[in-house]
Amino acid sequence: MQPQILHLDLDTFFVSCERLLDSRLLKRPLLVGGTGDRGVVAACSYETRRFGIHSGMSMKLARQLCPEATIIRGNAGTYTKFSQQVTEIIKERVPVFEKSSIDEFYADLSGMDKFFGSYKYASELRNLIIKETGLPISFGLSSNKVVSKMATGEAKPNNQMRVDHGLEKSFLAPLSIRKIPSVGKRTFETLRGLGITKIHTLQEMPMEMLISALGVHGQTIWKRAQGIDRPPLVPFHERKSISTERTFGKDTTNMEQLKTTLTAMVENLAFHLRTNEKLTSCVTIRIRYSDFQTYTRQMKIPYTSADHILIPKVLELFEKLYQRRMLVRLVGVRFSDLVSGNYQINMFEDTQEMLSLYHAMDHIRKRFGDRKVMYATSMGAKTIGSLHNPFNGEPPIVLAHRNQ
Ligand SMILES: [Mg+2]
Numbered sequence: 001m002q003p004q005i006l007h008l009d010l011d012t013f014f015v016s017c018e019r020l021l022d023s024r025l026l027k028r029p030l031l032v033g034g035t036g037d038r039g040v041v042a043a044c045s046y047e048t049r050r051f052g053i054h055s056g057m058s059m060k061l062a063r064q065l066c067p068e069a070t071i072i073r074g075n076a077g078t079y080t081k082f083s084q085q086v087t088e089i090i091k092e093r094v095p096v097f098e099k100s101s102i103d104e105f106y107a108d109l110s111g112m113d114k115f116f117g118s119y120k121y122a123s124e125l126r127n128l129i130i131k132e133t134g135l136p137i138s139f140g141l142s143s144n145k146v147v148s149k150m151a152t153g154e155a156k157p158n159n160q161m162r163v164d165h166g167l168e169k170s171f172l173a174p175l176s177i178r179k180i181p182s183v184g185k186r187t188f189e190t191l192r193g194l195g196i197t198k199i200h201t202l203q204e205m206p207m208e209m210l211i212s213a214l215g216v217h218g219q220t221i222w223k224r225a226q227g228i229d230r231p232p233l234v235p236f237h238e239r240k241s242i243s244t245e246r247t248f249g250k251d252t253t254n255m256e257q258l259k260t261t262l263t264a265m266v267e268n269l270a271f272h273l274r275t276n277e278k279l280t281s282c283v284t285i286r287i288r289y290s291d292f293q294t295y296t297r298q299m300k301i302p303y304t305s306a307d308h309i310l311i312p313k314v315l316e317l318f319e320k321l322y323q324r325r326m327l328v329r330l331v332g333v334r335f336s337d338l339v340s341g342n343y344q345i346n347m348f349e350d351t352q353e354m355l356s357l358y359h360a361m362d363h364i365r366k367r368f369g370d371r372k373v374m375y376a377t378s379m380g381a382k383t384i385g386s387l388h389n390p391f392n393g394e395p396p397i398v399l400a401h402r403n404q
Contacts, residue, residue, distance in 0.1 A: 002165055004109040004118040004141060005233070006094075007148035008126070010086065011136040011157045013103035014043035014074050017082050020134050029069040031062055038352050042074050046157060058352060076302030080281055083303075085133050091236065093125055098233045101340050102279070102303055106145055106233050119162050126160060142168060144230045150179055168227025173200040180224050187214060187221065199225050242269050242278075245332030251290040253327055262318055265333045266310050271365055273305040273335065274358065280335035283310065285317045290327035297321040303339065306358070310335075 010016065014032040019025045031053070033042040039059035051066040059071065083102045090097055090105055097107040107125075109118040122141050129137050140151025142163035150172065155161035163171045177199055178188050194213060196202060202210065202225035210218035223229035244265050252258065262285070273280060284298035297317050304310065314333055322328070 001110055003143050003230075004112070005143065005145050005148050006105075006107040006109050006118070006122050006125075006139055006141050007145065007152045008090070008105045008107065008129075008137055008139045009149075009152045009156070010083075010103035011138055012043060012045055013083075013135070014079055015045045016135050017079050018072050018074075020082075021078070025070060025072075029066055031059065031066075031069050031071045032074040033059055033071075035059065035071055035073040039073075040352060040355065044069075076304065080302045082133065082135060086129055086135065086137075087236075089129050089132060090125070093128075096233060096235050099236050099339055100234075106148070108233055109141070123160060142171075142227075144168075144227070145233070146181060146224050146229050146231065147171065147227050149181055150175065153179060169203060172225060172227055173198070173203060175199050177202060177225075180221060182217075182224070183221060187217065190214060240278075240338050241334055241336035242272055242280075242338070243284075243332060243334035243336075244269055245286060245330055247288075247330045248328065251327035251329050253325070258322070258328060258331060259315055259318065261331055262314050262333060263311055265331075266314050267307050269333060269335055270305055270307045270310050271362060273338070274362055275366070277340055278338045279303040279305050279340075280310075280338050282335070282337040283313050283317065284334040284336065285314055285321060286330070286332035286334070287318075287321055287328055288330035289324055290329050292329070293324075294330075295321055298334075300337075 015030050018030065018032060027047070028045070029047040029051075030045040031041055031048060032044070033055075034040050036059070041053065041055050041057045041059055041062050043055055044053045044062070048062070048066050048069055053062045053065055053069075063069070063071065079102060086103075087099055087105075090107065094107040094109070097105055099105055107122075109121060112118050112121055119141055122139055126137055126139055129135065136158040138152050138156045138158060139160045140148040140153070140155060140163070141161070142148045142151055143165050147163055147168050151161040151163050154175075175198070177183055177191055177196060180199065183191075190213060191197075191202075196205075202222065205222070207219060207222040210222045212218070214221060220229060246261055246265065248257075248261075280301075281303045282298060282300055284296055286294060286296045288294040297320060299313060299317055301309070301313055318331075
């Protein structure tokens with residue numbers, strides 16, 4: 001059986017959502033992101049691209065480059081809802097699929113060929129999504145995820161492309177090496193330094209040569225250039241979660257201690273989200289009382305990995321769940337419905353200062369350990385002996401059962 005892997009990608013997703021909500025924005029240059037001078041561009045319409053605007057750029061600069069652009073402060077809640085709508089449509093029609101980010105999906109259509117013809121099936125799925133949600137979406141279909149994703153890139157905007165079995169290499173040959181997923185700026189510069197700009201050149205090189213230029217990464221790049229890298233799908237029902245829980249040495253009703261512990265847990269989990277470029281859209285907390293009765297409560301939230309969004313949500317859930325006013329034996333926090341995203345931590349309220357603050361804090365954690373910087377509220381100066389406090393030399397918090 002020949003593998004048929006479909007890649008679906010919503011076109012300029014945040015921009016398209018805004019245009020659905022307000023048709024006056026159609027065909028106008030549009031920027032979505034932080035609206036203040038210190039804000040960051042999270043998404044930009046095709047009309048702004050010829051001005052040199054790209055996502056991740058400071059809003060101030062983008063505004064200078066294209067003064068006529070309409071600037072909209074994005075709303076993560078809206079986009080999360082649209083994203084879930086699309087997910088539901090795909091879920092109903094495809095047995096195995098992966099949601100790889102808020103606006104990107106892979107589906108395994110292998111074996112459908114016999115009944116429907118996978119290209120026809122993919123076209124119908126795409127048309128259905130467009131009809132039911134109003135959002136433009138593109139797809140690529142081929143024998144593997146990498147080629148399909150690159151085919152989507154070539155098809156865009158609002159179109160589709162199929163690369164038949166055996167034609168992967170010739171499809172890739174004329175494309176820029178920049179288009180290979182995982183070729184970042186540094187790899188691109190290294191390769192360009194060697195005079196390599198087109199995939200065709202990579203295809204002609206022996207793999208060993210690429211490995212000596214790029215290290216182990218070179219092997220992946222080489223395989224991708226040949227169209228033979230086949231990373232597996234991560235099925236949606238196995239979407240990962242990350243969680244932690246803590247059993248107190250002595251059961252407690254001390255609210256301050258409970259909240260401090262939860263805050264420290266969120267901080268730690270959110271750091272791991274960011275490190276792995278994940279966003280969560282579901283928060284769960286768990287309380288076990290001294291009589292071993294266990295209660296959980298969860299909340300859907302817009303995709304985020306920001307402490308300052310997650311901490312208040314978790315504390316709010318705790319307030320709602322902690323009803324029995326009796327001794328607590330254990331508390332736990334779980335973030336689930338994770339998607340990958342090289343988005344900012346909290347797409348639209350971010351300022352450059354906020355992003356650099358998180359960046360700096362995470363950098364310290366990576367270098368020196370994940371409890372080396374923390375919010376003053378989670379230090380638990382006197383109330384939590386077992387939490388690590390840099391000022392009193394207490395031992396580090398033990399984050400047991402952290403599953404990823
Ligand atoms: Mg997209």
